[in-house]
Amino acid sequence: xxxxxxxxxxxxxxxxxxxxxxxxxxxxxxxxxxxxxxxxxxxxxxxxxxxxxxxxxxxxxxxxxxxxxxxxxxxxxxxxxxxxxxxxxxxxxxxxxxxxxxxxxxxxxxxxxxxxxxxxxxxxxxxxxxxxxxxxxxxxxxxxxxxxxxxxxxxxxxxxxxxxxxxxxxxxxxxxxxxxxxxxxxxxxxxxxxxxxxxxxxxxxxxxxxxxxxxxxxxxxxxxxxxxxxxxxxxxxxxxxxxxxxxxxxxxxxxxxxxxxxxxxxxxxxxxxxxxxxxxxxxxxxxxxxxxxxxxxxxxxxxxxxxxxxxxxxxxxxxxxxxxxxxxxxxxxxxxxxxxxxxxxxxxxxxxxxxxxxxxxxx
Numbered sequence: 001x002x003x004x005x006x007x008x009x010x011x012x013x014x015x016x017x018x019x020x021x022x023x024x025x026x027x028x029x030x031x032x033x034x035x036x037x038x039x040x041x042x043x044x045x046x047x048x049x050x051x052x053x054x055x056x057x058x059x060x061x062x063x064x065x066x067x068x069x070x071x072x073x074x075x076x077x078x079x080x081x082x083x084x085x086x087x088x089x090x091x092x093x094x095x096x097x098x099x100x101x102x103x104x105x106x107x108x109x110x111x112x113x114x115x116x117x118x119x120x121x122x123x124x125x126x127x128x129x130x131x132x133x134x135x136x137x138x139x140x141x142x143x144x145x146x147x148x149x150x151x152x153x154x155x156x157x158x159x160x161x162x163x164x165x166x167x168x169x170x171x172x173x174x175x176x177x178x179x180x181x182x183x184x185x186x187x188x189x190x191x192x193x194x195x196x197x198x199x200x201x202x203x204x205x206x207x208x209x210x211x212x213x214x215x216x217x218x219x220x221x222x223x224x225x226x227x228x229x230x231x232x233x234x235x236x237x238x239x240x241x242x243x244x245x246x247x248x249x250x251x252x253x254x255x256x257x258x259x260x261x262x263x264x265x266x267x268x269x270x271x272x273x274x275x276x277x278x279x280x281x282x283x284x285x286x287x288x289x290x291x292x293x294x295x296x297x298x299x300x301x302x303x304x305x306x307x308x309x310x311x312x313x314x315x316x317x318x319x320x321x322x323x324x325x326x327x328x329x330x331x332x333x334x335x336x337x338x339x340x341x342x343x344x345x346x347x348x349x350x351x352x353x354x355x356x357x358x359x360x361x362x363x
Contacts, residue, residue, distance in 0.1 A: 024079030031086035034058065038093040052110045055103070058094045062087065063118040067127070081131050088132045091119050092139045100158030121162055122169055130179035137185035140166065144192050167198045168205040175206050175216075184229050187220075191236040195243045214240045215255060221262050231278035234262055238282040242289055245297060260302045267309040273318055280313055280324035287331045 038058055041051060062068065065087045073080050095117065097103065103111045124136035143159045170186055170193075177183040190198060202208045208216065217237035221230050241259055244251055265271075266279035283306065289297075291310075296303050313325035 024077065024083040028079060028083040028086040031061075031083070031090055034061065035086065035089045035093050038090060038097075042093055042097045052103075052106075052108060052114060055094065055097060055114045056110055058090065059098070059114055059117055062091055062094065067091070067123075067132070068118050071129070075129070081129070084127075084129055084132055085135060088124060088127075088135045091117075091124065092121075092135065095121060095162055096143075096158040098158070099161040104161075121166070125169055125173065130182050133177075133179070133182050134185065137182060137189065141185060141189050141192065144189060148192060167193065167201040171198070171201060171205040180226060180229065184226070184232060187229065187232045187236055191232060191239060195239065199243075210240065210244060210249065211251060211255070214244065214251065218255065218258055218262065227272050227274050231266075231274055234266060234278055235282055235285075237262075238285060242286055246289060256298065257302065260298065260305055263309055264305055267312045269312075273321060276313060276316060276318070276321045277324050279309065280321065280328065283310055283313070283325070283328045284331055287328055288335055291328075292332050292335050 037054075041054065066072070067084070067087055071080075071084070075081060098114050098117050103115050106112070106115075121136055121140065124132055127133055127136075140163065143163060147159065147163070170189055173186045174183070174190065177186055199210045199213070202210060202213050206213075214237055217233050217240060220233040221237065224230050224233065237259060241251065241256070263279055263282060266275045266282075271279075283291075286306075291303065291306060298306065310325055310328050313321055313328075316322055316325070
């Protein structure tokens with residue numbers, strides 16, 4: 001720890017990461033070192049009481065940056081993008097700590113000052129530079145996945161706080177974002193979010209009801225030239241379909257047929273692996289509610305079409321795709337109600353099991 005403070009004192013005393021230094025490349029390099037220090041110390045939040053001074057210093061560096069005061073340069077200035085990315089990474093490394101319970105609940109005057117940072121994650125999402133927005137979106141996605149997978153340990157309340165009330169901002173970004181990388185990340189975040197928190201925000205944020213959001217998602221799959229965007233848009237749309245049907249909200253037959261047609265399209269022989277895996281993930285997610293449901297919610301024809309997609313994926317020459325499709329069978333077989341299911345479903349399960357065994361023998 002003594003060595004850490006020597007490094008800390010050197011970099012903060014040099015002030016090279018702060019605004020007065022005219023060389024953006026130099027400032028970015030020193031900021032990267034501060035990011036490493038901040039990230040390392042952020043993992044030991046129980047020591048936060050001893051490190052208020054450090055977090056206050058980091059907030060000072062952030063407050064003095066152009067992200068707060070405004071960016072008077074054009075993107076053509078050498079080192080600007082590198083500098084903006086570095087200062088953004090510092091903000092992202094500091095925010096979970098300053099939003100955490102140790103600092104938020106402290107009565108220390110320094111802690112109270114740290115608890116109100118000059119930049120929030122929403123500020124980063126509104127930045128005119130897509131490089132900044134992309135880093136913020138990647139951080140949100142990482143935090144969200146950590147929470148969903150229970151990786152956020154006790155005391156990780158800072159991350160939870162940072163994700164509160166972001167749904168409206170992200171929905172607005174989904175409709176307005178022009179950068180394809182950022183747009184794809186927004187869709188991925190929305191896909192990983194709890195729709196019970198997302199859908200109530202659609203009316204006020206983007207003037208859409210849930211069914212209109214579903215139609216927009218399907219249209220995104222249709223018009224995009226990016227397989228990555230198509231894949232995540234289909235997964236998001238499929239999650240919407242299941243959520244709406246499970247909550248007894250009506251979806252028009254036209255929209256459901258378009259959704260099925262897109263799944264069939266994704267399972268075509270010439271499709272890229274990414275799209276085939278996305279289709280397999282979608283099929284797995286809808287199996288319990290749609291494919292082994294005695295009511296045949298999609299109707300006979302469309303249910304057959306979706307089961308045929310599973311068969312096609314099981315016959316794919318790529319082992320990764322076959323393995324992903326086999327998981328659909330595992331889900332279907334795990335459902336107790338399958339023994340009471342229709343003859344149609346029973347027939348297809350038997351066929352799919354046979355295909356799986358054949359493919360395993362060939363692999």
